[in-house]
Amino acid sequence: MANDRKRQVEQITNMEVDFAQWYTDVCRKAELIDYSGVKGLFILRPYGYAIWENIQRELDARFKADGHENVSMPLLIPESLLQKEKDHVAGFAPECAWVTHGGSEELEERLCIRPTSETLFCEHWAKVVHSWRDLPMLYNQWCSVLRWEKTTRPFLRGREFLWQEGHTLHATAEEAVRETERQLAVYADVCEDLLAMPVTRGLKTEQEKFAGAERTYTIECMMHDRKALQSGTSHYFGDGFARAFDISFSDRDNKLCYPHQTSWGFSTRTIGGLIMTHGDNSGLVLPPRVAPIEIVVVPVAAHRPGVTDAAGELLNTLKAAGFRAKGDFSDNSPGWKFAEYEMKGVPLRIELGPKDIEAGACLAARRDSGEKTSLPLGGIAQAARELLDDIQRALYEKAKKNLDEHTFTAASAAEVRAVVENGGGFIKTMWCGDAACEDQMKEQAGVSARCIPLTQERVGETCAVCGKPAQSLVVWGVAY
């Protein structure tokens, strides 16, 4: 029969041997993505997209609870509109995809596919904002954006990626800064609570800021290979865009003012972060709260009478209790199934065979530790809940341990470089605040300034590069 056509669970590259290849292998073998015919444009397959839907649901609920409303802005930006804010266009124009023809006709002005939508929001606001009564504007949109990158990798750097971009407008600078910080806190929470990825919160240096921003806040996560992944950013624009786009409002005293603006984004990039934070040599490992399938039920010796029925009943019990549960009743071997759902990172596998049924129990195997526990069939929901909660906690703790064990302090560029050459990590140094020193550190140690942490410490008194009095602590690292 057609058994020869059953899919094989193929081997993936060992992550300690070639982390980059391991990553690509997991993206494909766990069926998260496929490549399309255009370099850097990836297909999110059902399993990959389901992870994104879980992240979306959580973020969207939080945004709405804070009074934000979703909108849909156009896909295309006229070149003249993009040019209105000079820092912004300088940052984005070099990587825009340009539409030059509509049907058979050449356009009078070329249009870029949005790399981000600040200019579109500003153009709209200039029309609809008049009074202090119209503020704040708390908008968000879910969409994809295009940036014509040279080097591309699934999730981490695509020419197209999915994200949400929040855009808000406020009467005062204080309120806008508060919004910027609040959204960073939302991102940090979602990273830590949902994705089990501990974050370092901080400000970007002048050089690393978003094009056009006065201040960029970031959360930085440490991957298994100790590299840093920027996982969410929140920008405070001051009134720069408002002035460039002529957005003004009359305040309560009928005085004409420029409003203050923010934007903040969280993208499918974090799915890459999930893979590189929790994955292992058997494939993906997903925190239960974001896993499309929390529990997979696998019947063992399914040909024996009563096994399939009992497994089906168990599955229904789990579904009724609200778990995202799936049963695999195909004629693939249990061994094949074990490997398949390990590759897909399903947090909990429940095996049920004739002996288990006789004993009124089932065998639960944790994806994170491999540990197996016998669970009573009566009260299975409660037991599964506890195990999943423990897996969620354990994954966070393991990632936190990786972060803590590979966070170092250094007093010179040479010391930073030594850490990088010794396997890498996050390296804290003091800094004078001078861009020249940041450049030198980059050049001499091969790292970039990940952030100026919001929680500052003093690990010395002088800049690790120039030796002048230090202004702030910086976290350095090699970044994705």
Add this chain to the structure above:
Amino acid sequence: MANDRKRQVEQITNMEVDFAQWYTDVCRKAELIDYSGVKGLFILRPYGYAIWENIQRELDARFKADGHENVSMPLLIPESLLQKEKDHVAGFAPECAWVTHGGSEELEERLCIRPTSETLFCEHWAKVVHSWRDLPMLYNQWCSVLRWEKTTRPFLRGREFLWQEGHTLHATAEEAVRETERQLAVYADVCEDLLAMPVTRGLKTEQEKFAGAERTYTIECMMHDRKALQSGTSHYFGDGFARAFDISFSDRDNKLCYPHQTSWGFSTRTIGGLIMTHGDNSGLVLPPRVAPIEIVVVPVAAHRPGVTDAAGELLNTLKAAGFRAKGDFSDNSPGWKFAEYEMKGVPLRIELGPKDIEAGACLAARRDSGEKTSLPLGGIAQAARELLDDIQRALYEKAKKNLDEHTFTAASAAEVRAVVENGGGFIKTMWCGDAACEDQMKEQAGVSARCIPLTQERVGETCAVCGKPAQSLVVWGVAY
């Protein structure tokens, strides 16, 4: 103070005088859309997008309940890929937007922004479908598509519009046809149950079919001005795409076969349908099930002690009971508020003033009929539920009455034309099945074949155009 800056509820054009201008006025004054700097690309403002989110939620749940999975396909299609299926490219190439440059470099091959994604799904399936075990593939995606139309109107015809596109692949023709019909039924249900728009289900004629389809099913709705709006289509492709893209699978007997394919789409166009089905001269009228705000609470004589508190309490009671309720506690006058929420089509307005509070009651005003009822504050949730259910029902019945009263039968093109000249409607005639007769009817009566209804009747024995024996009943109309 700043009272002069309060927004005014402006007059809209009378719908009986100029229906097209009335429609545009409602789109703007109800704050559903705004124009962007690019013709045909519209901004969906929060209130417009919230309607779309309600439609999405309902459709998405139905798709998933039937086993469909969401994916994300790329935005861009290489020209060579679009050309693989000849009917398809002939239909879409003339209205594609073309990307020719990435950053500062000219692309080797130009890329079109997806006008629809059949070709992308096919390219992916050719790689991942091998065995009967891989079928069916039941995919859906939520996205925007671009079609470079000459004439554009908010919601009805945009160069960009939001939609979902379902794409499925099946082992047999029977199964694929069943899927095509099932999705049409889902669309019909959502139109009737959620949007209160009665539908006519049917097949498109050869000429009106989707580019590349063997069969296109459609639901057609009658607008207030008696014109037809195609509100959802479902296509059966046979194995034409599979052959063109070399998608094959080995069946249970290890024989290589081509799978059969479907696609189906439902778009923001139906929001235009909502407006034109239910709206009136005070603005939008929304069926409660799709309304972003089901109930608005307006305090009357809010300066009197206790009124604002009581209104706030009432609002909380309604929210706790699960209604999408909003209170307007601004210092605008009650009259201004009444007009504002009438413009926005909020199904139920609840007014609460000192006398109501004294009587333990409030005044509920229906948006559809204007009827006012006094409701007891105790048991308000139950009373509001009943009123909203009745509004939903009444809107459907009113639209059904419009459809029934303006559906005619005719025996000749001249009779069809007479109906059109007399205010229009849906006109049923018999048809021989010949495209030449369809063209003649178009030319002579100024109508297009809306569909060949799934429920056939015999209103005559001969074709209304040529007099030859009739093959089927056709519904004609003037379409958006």
